[in-house]
Amino acid sequence: MQLQVQETKSEGLRREFKIAVPAKEIEARIGDRLGDIARTAHLPGFRPGKAPLAVLKKKYGEAVRGEVLERALNDTTRQAMADRGLRPATQPSVEVLAFGEGKDLEYTLALDVMPEIKPMDFSALSLERLVVPVDEDKVTETLKRIAESRKATKPAPASHAAAKGDVVVVDFVGRVDGTEFPGGKADGYSLELGSGSFIPGFEDQLIGAKAGAEVAVKVAFPKDYGAAELAGKDAEFAVTVKDVQIAEAAAVDDVLAKAVGMADLETLKSRIREEQGREHKELSRLRLKRTLLDALHEAHDFEVPDTLVESEFQAIWAQFEDQRKREAEGKGGDAVAQAEAEKSKTDDEHKEDFRAIAERRVRLGLLLAEIGRINNIQVAQDDINRALTQQAQRFPGQEQAVIEYFRKSPEAMQSLVGPILEEKVVDFIIELAKIKDKTVTLDALLKTDDDDDTAADKAKKKSAAKKKAST
Numbered sequence: 001m002q003l004q005v006q007e008t009k010s011e012g013l014r015r016e017f018k019i020a021v022p023a024k025e026i027e028a029r030i031g032d033r034l035g036d037i038a039r040t041a042h043l044p045g046f047r048p049g050k051a052p053l054a055v056l057k058k059k060y061g062e063a064v065r066g067e068v069l070e071r072a073l074n075d076t077t078r079q080a081m082a083d084r085g086l087r088p089a090t091q092p093s094v095e096v097l098a099f100g101e102g103k104d105l106e107y108t109l110a111l112d113v114m115p116e117i118k119p120m121d122f123s124a125l126s127l128e129r130l131v132v133p134v135d136e137d138k139v140t141e142t143l144k145r146i147a148e149s150r151k152a153t154k155p156a157p158a159s160h161a162a163a164k165g166d167v168v169v170v171d172f173v174g175r176v177d178g179t180e181f182p183g184g185k186a187d188g189y190s191l192e193l194g195s196g197s198f199i200p201g202f203e204d205q206l207i208g209a210k211a212g213a214e215v216a217v218k219v220a221f222p223k224d225y226g227a228a229e230l231a232g233k234d235a236e237f238a239v240t241v242k243d244v245q246i247a248e249a250a251a252v253d254d255v256l257a258k259a260v261g262m263a264d265l266e267t268l269k270s271r272i273r274e275e276q277g278r279e280h281k282e283l284s285r286l287r288l289k290r291t292l293l294d295a296l297h298e299a300h301d302f303e304v305p306d307t308l309v310e311s312e313f314q315a316i317w318a319q320f321e322d323q324r325k326r327e328a329e330g331k332g333g334d335a336v337a338q339a340e341a342e343k344s345k346t347d348d349e350h351k352e353d354f355r356a357i358a359e360r361r362v363r364l365g366l367l368l369a370e371i372g373r374i375n376n377i378q379v380a381q382d383d384i385n386r387a388l389t390q391q392a393q394r395f396p397g398q399e400q401a402v403i404e405y406f407r408k409s410p411e412a413m414q415s416l417v418g419p420i421l422e423e424k425v426v427d428f429i430i431e432l433a434k435i436k437d438k439t440v441t442l443d444a445l446l447k448t449d450d451d452d453d454t455a456a457d458k459a460k461k462k463s464a465a466k467k468k469a470s471t
Contacts, residue, residue, distance in 0.1 A: 003022075013112045019080055211241055309355070
């Protein structure tokens with residue numbers, strides 16, 4: 001298609017153009033489209049394919065002109081960028097200046113182009129991978145938790161005073177201002193003392209009671225209690241302790257293993273070790289990936305589009321303000337104290353940190369995308385299907401609707417594909433880098449600084465060093 005392109009701005013990565021498409025090109029496209037319609041259109045009084053052009057224009061002209069405009073903008077935008085070898089880093093922005101019957105199509109095109117990125121030699125990277133061996137003490141702790149979750153009860157001696165962890169079988173009647181209230185009465189209720197399943201203070205007052213005891217339990221309903229008519233009110237429960245039972249954890253043996261679906265105790269231990277190993281491996285990879293991203297950020301310095309950085313910054317800032325608001329609301333009367341605590345860092349200082357984080361994220365995102373493009377790293381359909389299934393499983397009963405949503409929304413689908421591609425690129429780099437394993441404890445693996453704080457500090461230092469070098 002013929003078009004006239006005038007570059008109006010070229011600053012850094014920003015490019016702006018004024019583009020004109022001759023009216024004859026537009027009218028020709030409209031004519032071709034009307035011709036396609038004419039072959040199948042059913043108009044009163046005319047056989048298919050025989051309706052006059054004037055009649056077709058009257059009925060379909062406006063819709064066809066809009067359709068042709070959209071296609072012309074897409075086609076000429078791609079042509080203008082391809083002719084100049086431009087690779088957009090952001091979605092091009094288009095503003096129509098003139099368009100109408102017999103008029104040239106005139107519009108402006110603005111976009112940020114991809115910076116020149118030269119990935120480093122990844123074989124020169126030396127990274128440390130922290131490895132945590134299976135901890136047999138943790139395996140024993142897990143077995144104990146399983147045994148505790150399957151504990152059984154047995155009748156306590158008549159002289160036994162109920163203690164925390166015991167189960168008391170009680171009848172009770174609750175009253176507020178001397179009047180019974182709905183839901184405040186039960187017979188033969190089994191209550192584990194210390195479970196926290198009743199109103200605060202209720203269970204504590206039954207500790208020390210013996211079978212046959214009658215206890216007047218006085219409590220206050222919480223101010224945020226679900227039943228508004230009881231919230232904040234004092235209540236008294238007449239409680240009769242019918243029985244006291246001692247709870248004992250199940251024995252750690254083959255019987256316990258079979259109760260949880262394992263063949264025997266050794267099989268259960270092996271499963272626990274496997275799960276522990278899987279968790280350690282995932283944590284180790286996260287730490288290695290963070291170390292890798294730090295190294296990549298240090299090794300690559302290229303201009304990034306301001307619009308992308310601003311968009312990422314706005315997203316981070318919105319998340320920060322939302323969290324700050326929720327924390328203030330949650331603290332209620334402590335909101336003032338929260339505000340005072342935050343005075344240690346002004347909003348301007350927060351914004352400086354977040355802009356550094358935003359720039360780092362954008363630079364790493366562009367770098368990883370370019371590495372994937374250069375090395376033809378692709379996301380397989382099987383990977384997408386797995387991600388779709390995982391998303392769908394988060395909404396039981398709506399699985400098909402969720403899958404259809406992602407398939408019909410390019411933006412939503414990209415939100416699935418992007419992280420998968422990133423992990424594949426990271427795997428690709430790790431395969432080429434020199435990796436040295438170091439055995440550490442789980443505590444040592446978990447002892448890390450906050451990712452964003454570390455990223456901000458490093459990004460700010462890098463920015464400051466860059467400014468100093470340019471002076």
